[in-house]
Amino acid sequence: MFSAIFNRGFDLLGRHFVLIFGTAFFIMGLPSVLGAVFLYNTTGNADGRLFEALFTNGWLTIAYTVACVALYLINYSVITEIAVTGLARSEFRLGDALGRSLMNIIPLLILFVLCGLMVLCGFIVLIIPGIIIGLGLSVACTAYIAEGNIDIFAAMSRSFDLTRGHRWALLGVFICVGLLEMVIGAIAEAPMLLVGQDLPQPVIIGASTLINTLSDAFSLVFSVAAYVCLRQAKEGQPTDSAADVFG
Numbered sequence: 087m088f089s090a091i092f093n094r095g096f097d098l099l100g101r102h103f104v105l106i107f108g109t110a111f112f113i114m115g116l117p118s119v120l121g122a123v124f125l126y127n128t129t130g131n132a133d134g135r136l137f138e139a140l141f142t143n144g145w146l147t148i149a150y151t152v153a154c155v156a157l158y159l160i161n162y163s164v165i166t167e168i169a170v171t172g173l174a175r176s177e178f179r180l181g182d183a184l185g186r187s188l189m190n191i192i193p194l195l196i197l198f199v200l201c202g203l204m205v206l207c208g209f210i211v212l213i214i215p216g217i218i219i220g221l222g223l224s225v226a227c228t229a230y231i232a233e234g235n236i237d238i239f240a241a242m243s244r245s246f247d248l249t250r251g252h253r254w255a256l257l258g259v260f261i262c263v264g265l266l267e268m269v270i271g272a273i274a275e276a277p278m279l280l281v282g283q284d285l286p287q288p289v290i291i292g293a294s295t296l297i298n299t300l301s302d303a304f305s306l307v308f309s310v311a312a313y314v315c316l317r318q319a320k321e322g323q324p325t326d327s328a329a330d331v332f333g
Contacts, residue, residue: 087255087315092262094173095311099304102172106165109180110303111296114161118299119292121150158302159194163187165303166231169310190231197227197238221253222246224260228313248316256312263308267301 099106125146164183171178201223209216223245230241249256274297 087252087319088258090315091255091259091308091312094315095263095308098169098172098307098311102168105172105178106168106303106307107300109164109168110161110299113164114157114302115296115299117157118154118295121153122295123292125150155195156191159191159198160184160187161299161303162194162227162306163190163231165306166228166310169307170228170232170314173311173314186231193230193238194227197230197241200238201226201242217257218253221256221260222249224249224256225309225313225316228310232310232313248313248320252316252319259308259312263305267305270304271297271301 128146164180164187167183167186168178201220204223205216205220207216208219223242225248226241226245229244229248230236230238233241233244236244275294
């Protein structure tokens with residue numbers, strides 16, 4: 087399972103690199119960067135007191151946060167469709183994916199919150215249950231988007247069922263992907279560290295926001311690869327069946 091997920095993930099990145107990261111850039115990256123720079127120039131430029139200024143201009147901060155959450159969920163949905171259709175080698179339609187992503191905003195937000203609360207409760211009880219719950223729910227959002235005909239609670243149940251028997255392999259995958267993200271992020275941020283004192287603050291904020299956005303797209307690809315591999319392991323379904331809902 088471990089090697090299958092990595093093979094599929096890197097194969098997908100190799101074949102659809104421009105589509106995946108280009109979509110993430112235009113849907114989430116560029117708007118977030120422009121918003122962060124605008125917010126800084128509007129609220130935090132004076133005397134460099136960004137965080138103090140954010141609290142005195144709360145409505146701007148709230149508007150920016152809401153916009154970023156919505157864009158993140160739209161991006162999450164579209165990148166998931168790109169990955170699922172890419173793994174299935176079927177056609178991806180950006181217009182249709184964007185339309186479905188708008189309808190997915192509220193359900194995905196609820197799903198993220200519910201999964202987060204369950205994981206938090208597991209960590210409060212003991213650390214290990216929190217890890218197990220997190221692994222059990224790790225493909226809930228992907229299942230909701232990819233299968234299309236299930237509700238929020240069915241997606242959570244589906245994730246628990248698909249991950250059963252493979253959760254420690256998933257933990258290894260997510261740890262390795264996290265380490266890769268850290269290495270890639272450190273390489274991407276190295277130029278800013280070298281000349282950071284000479285760069286304007288808005289440039290640093292914008293670059294950091296963009297790096298985080300592209301890093302999220304990278305990790306999401308492996309989450310979708312995990313979902314497809316788990317589905318094949320459990321159901322013996324051909325890969326293209328995972329993309330039937332987008333047909």
